[in-house]
Amino acid sequence: MSISKMRKLQVGTESVGFYLSRANIVFRELLRQSLQESSLHRHVKPGMENLMFALYDQDGQTKTELARRLRLSKMTITRLVREIEKQKLVETVADDRDRRANRVMLTPLAKRLEPEYHKLALQLEERIAANFTQRQLADFSDYLRRVVDSLESGLS
Numbered sequence: 428m429s430i431s432k433m434r435k436l437q438v439g440t441e442s443v444g445f446y447l448s449r450a451n452i453v454f455r456e457l458l459r460q461s462l463q464e465s466s467l468h469r470h471v472k473p474g475m476e477n478l479m480f481a482l483y484d485q486d487g488q489t490k491t492e493l494a495r496r497l498r499l500s501k502m503t504i505t506r507l508v509r510e511i512e513k514q515k516l517v518e519t520v521a522d523d524r525d526r527r528a529n530r531v532m533l534t535p536l537a538k539r540l541e542p543e544y545h546k547l548a549l550q551l552e553e554r555i556a557a558n559f560t561q562r563q564l565a566d567f568s569d570y571l572r573r574v575v576d577s578l579e580s581g582l583s
Contacts, residue, residue, distance in 0.1 A: 447574070458551065465547050467540060470514050476548065478507050482517065483541055487530045489522070498579065516540070 439445065458473045471479075481496050482488065488496070494504045508531055511517045516537040522528040556564050 443574075454551075454555075457554065461547055461551060465543060467543055467547060470516060470536065470540060471544070472510070472514070475507070475511055475514075475516070476544075478504070478511065479516065479537070479544060480548070482531060482533050482537075483544070486533050489528050489530055491528075493531060498575075 437443070455473055458476070462468050462471055462473065477497050478493060481493055490501055490504045490508060493499075493508075494501045497504070499507075508517060508519060512519065516534055517531050518534055519529045520532055522530050559567060
């Protein structure tokens with residue numbers, strides 16, 4: 428029996444896909460506005476946040492490690508690192524132990540921006556969480572993780 432016969436699924440403007448798309452659009456616009464209103468706007472562009480936070484958690488990861496951690500292709504990571512290098516927030520350096528590997532390192536500028544970056548991200552998370560209890564938010568995060576897993580399993 429197909430999933431659509433087991434569960435009543437919606438299409439159009441009441442579907443899960445519609446709300447995922449709207450949430451992404453609204454979140455990106457809110458992020459853009461928040462960045463514009465902050466001191467980060469000269470350096471940070473929407474789309475950089477996940478890589479920057481991965482490096483704030485653990486500086487000096489390889490592109491392969493970042494790709495695995497962020498669940499992106501190595502080609503996407505390479506393109507993203509190149510864009511962030513243009514903003515002078517990261518630099519790529521050869522690994523001391525393995526000359527074939529390159530490490531992505533935060534620059535002093537990126538390290539100085541970290542507190543403001545965290546503050547802005549926390550404000551956005553508070554906006555997202557505003558209408559949820561702690562339990563609902565934990566469940567919602569789990570559901571979103573499962574949605575991503577389901578969608579990624581269909582990618583080649």
